[in-house]
Amino acid sequence: RDPQAWQYRDGAFIASATSSLARDFHVRGSASLEFDLAWTGSFEMILVLYTDVLDRLDYNASSYLVFLGSGFVNVQRVQSGFGVLQLGQSALPELLKKNHAHFELRALKDQSTLELRVDGGPVYRWKDARGLLTQGPGIVFFPQLDNSSGRLSLSDLRVCSWDGPTESEATTNPPPAGDWVRLVNHDQLTGTLRGVHDGKLTVVTAQTQLDIPLSRVTQILLDNAPTNRPPTSPRQTRAFFAGGTILSLQLEQWEGQQVSGQSDIFGHLALRSQPIRRLQFNLDRSAPDDAPPAASAKDEGAWDE
Structure with missing residues (x-):
């Protein structure tokens, strides 16, 4: 509520005081929320999910409260009239040794379950035996900063409806040979991905x-082919994305917030430029010995001590 508490700078929302950052995302039912968080010192932040109240923390309005802190996460259900x-x-010991992390939070209405994953690690899961409350369309970020030196940075925020597999179904290890595809009916295919055209794979x-x-x-997992394979054209560019x-x-073409180009696998593409962290040109030439090292996406958004 304090207009000076949050500032948007260099692609991130930065909080220097205790105040809410909220929006009506028009998401009801199953949903996925992802974001990067960087902080100085210890931190605590309250995430309010599925709420109708965006300007304050209201225990009289139905919602879910996810308390994130240095080394822990706590989840509560708030229902109007029922408390x-x-x-x-759950303990999050990995956060005690870091000052930045990537968070993935999913609400699965048909399973009445909330799932949390930090930096691609183990999945933490909470079941709501009364059924998932998904009435309110808003999400609120409420940092708890107790001194003038504390800061918190929120970036790469993505919110969408979710109809994909749960983390127990998903996989990150493709078969030893061939590309791998999972379908909505849980069938799996192994073969060679030829491309994406006219809305079809x-x-x-x-x-x-x-x-x-x-x-x-x-879900699509490509074969474990070498990443730096020779370019098929001298005009080819390599783009490195967040994550x-x-x-x-x-x-x-690169115009405003949109990048367009031609991919050997996916055909013509139109992409948002914001997630792109680095571009590499002249792929047919060797990098000079004194070339600077590539910046890590994990390092962006953290501050120098």
């Missing part, structure tokens, strides 16, 4: 070629 129900608390399996509507695809994704394409 507060404790869903559980083309996969060649040992038996046949399949053209699968993207609406039926929940570690790397994409090679022929860059055609």
Whole structure:
């Protein structure tokens, strides 16, 4: 509520005082929330999910409260007229040794479950036996800063409806050979990904070629081919994204917040420029010995001590 407590600078919201940052995201039902957080000293922040009240922390309005702090997470259900129900608390020892982390939080309505993952580590899961409350469309970030030296930075915020697999279903290890695809009905395919055209994914399996509507695809893992394979064109550019994704394409246009180009795998692409952390040109040339090292996406958003 303090207009000076939050400032937007260099792609991040920076909090220097205790005050809320909120928005109506128009998300009801199952949803996914991801963000990067950097802090100085110890920290505590309250996440208010599925709320109708955006200007304050209101225990009379239905919502979920996720208390994040240095070394712990606590989850509570708040229901109007019924008070507060404790869903559980877990230790997050990995946060005691860091000053920045990536958080993934998912609300799965059909399973009445909240899931949290920190920096791609173990999944923490809480079950609401009364059913998931998803009435309010708003999300509130409420940092608890107790001195003038404390700061907290929030960046790379992504909110969307979620109809993909739970973390127990998902995988990060593809088969030893071939590209791997999971469908919404939990079927799995292994083969060679030929490309994406006209809203369809083309996969060649040992038996046949399949053209699968993207609406039926929940997860794609590419074969463990070398990342720095030779470019297919001298005009090819390599883009490095937040989170570690790397994409090679022929860059055609960069206008405002949109980048367009041609990918050997995905065909013509139009991408948002904000998640791009670095571009590498002249891929057919060797890097000079005195070239500076690549910046780590994990280091962005943290402050020098």
